Amino acid sequence: MIWSKEETLSREEIEKIQLERLQETVNRVYEKVAPYRAKMDAVGVKPEDIKSLKDLAKLPFVTKQDMRDNYPFGLFAVPRSELVRIHASSGTTGKPTVVGYTENDLKTWTECVSRIACMGGASKDDVAQICFGYGMFTGALGLHYGLENIGATIVPSSTGNSEKQIMYMKDFETTLLVATPSYALRLAEVAREMGVDPAKDLKVKIGLVGSELLTDAMREEMYKAWGKDMLVTSNYGMSELMGPGVSGECEYLCGMHINEDYFIPEIINPETGEVLPVGEKGELVITCIKKEGIPLIRYRTKDITRLMYEKCKCGRTFCRMENLSGRSDDMLKIRGVNVFPSQIEEVILGFEELGPHYEIIVTREGYTDKLEIRVELAQSTDSFGELEKLSNGVRNKLKVMLGLDAKVKLESPNTLQRFEGKAKRIKDLRSK
Ligand SMILES: [Zn+2]
Known part of the structure; x- marks a missing residue:
């Protein structure tokens, strides 16, 4: 109407x-x-x-x-x-x-x-x-x-x-x-x-x-x-x-x-x-x-x-x-590359094995920015082979999408923080 x-x-x-x-x-x-x-x-x-x-x-x-x-x-x-x-x-x-x-x-x-x-x-x-x-x-x-x-x-x-x-x-x-x-x-x-x-x-x-x-x-x-x-x-x-x-x-x-x-x-x-x-x-x-x-x-x-x-x-x-x-406020500059969190989200949600809950952590070691993605599995699994394959898959996709290498950490379902308002998924620890 x-x-x-x-x-x-x-x-x-x-x-x-x-x-x-x-x-x-x-x-x-x-x-x-x-x-x-x-x-x-x-x-x-x-x-x-x-x-x-x-x-x-x-x-x-x-x-x-x-x-x-x-x-x-x-x-x-x-x-x-x-x-x-x-x-x-x-x-x-x-x-x-x-x-x-x-x-x-x-x-x-x-x-x-x-x-x-x-x-x-x-x-x-x-x-x-x-x-x-x-x-x-x-x-x-x-x-x-x-x-x-x-x-x-x-x-x-x-x-x-x-x-x-x-x-x-x-x-x-x-x-x-x-x-x-x-x-x-x-x-x-x-x-x-x-x-x-x-x-x-x-x-x-x-x-x-x-x-x-x-x-x-x-x-x-x-x-x-x-x-x-x-x-x-x-x-x-x-x-x-x-x-x-x-x-x-x-x-x-x-x-x-x-x-x-x-x-x-x-x-x-x-x-x-x-x-x-x-x-x-x-x-x-x-x-x-x-x-x-x-x-x-x-x-x-x-x-x-x-x-x-x-x-x-x-x-x-x-x-x-x-x-x-x-x-433009949310944009992260990681190793000189412009990264929108929504790009990372798109990669994560493209995998059926992953749930919609994730965290983006950026740190600096020496002069190098490090990007880490923690993401929850949709269902828990104990198969090491499966987990290894999945995290490599996510890492490769991120590399293609962002041109950056990221560490991918898979978490058990229901372990990451949940939000009632605006989700705070980005932890940029570089300034500290
Ligand atoms: Zn319309």
Whole structure:
């Protein structure tokens, strides 16, 4: 089901809305947000210079660092009394990034997530169990309001207490699961330990997963764990931009439709900042054109993707962003080679004998980086020959894929750490 008529507007109509809203936003931030005015003055751009969508490229970028430098409210465009909610992203390095919502912002957010939920197959008939951590993190409340708005029955079970989660799923006949892919896999594992077969004994048929990359190989693991007839879609957002609701996959699984009447996407060369031609892969930059609390212009997401404007079979006209192949933040440089953890995951999940739980450990001995992969077997085996063959197989595949030699350590099932939120699979011990 398509939630709102805006999702099927013609390109011309979309661009008309975008330009109007962009001009309005640029005017407003120039007038109300001192750091924006300073940045624009520094490059000599005035709001009246934005005459077409192409002129967006004249505006300076905003980064996470700008948000930290103006912590907590320096980039806000409204007085604090206009805000009805504040969220913040976890500050693993330095200060968290703080975002605030006016009443209208919450309405916009709810609208955007409602659309994404419908793209992923949700409807008012669903019982939606939200297994994202509630709190300052935008994921849980974002999905909560969007799903509630379309009339689904919400079970706000949050994370943790996995056995109770399975009990709710069974007793409330949950049909829709919101979780990170890794926690969704963990829940299926717990169900099996309790003697519950997720595919047969539960009614979960829709998975709205987010906050972690969903690679094709990970989607396959989701089908294996929850049953083949589940529709697993990935959706995208980040608290700086609003939270979840920026884009999401429809049932054709061919990239994530961006809510273009609220967000203008661009793809840039991450090194030079230059805008790349349509279809090329690069860093995603997003301009929020309808936010009141904290409008962001040309926000550098550090996510690597490309944009697709071809018409989608679902009937939506909003452009799609390719599912992420990696965050430039997550990229590891090992012996001078750029390595995305998703590449390693793809190799691991290509082996039937291996489960979806793994750890990537990078160390330095002398001047040489060492890469070690610990991965769990799908089933335990005592055959040394089999183990030897398997670890060599993984090592060779990694060598072909990454051009790097790695040590592969096979672990017994159920020995590596499990995660309830975003999985932390990379241990880069080199700086210590
Ligand atoms: Zn579509």
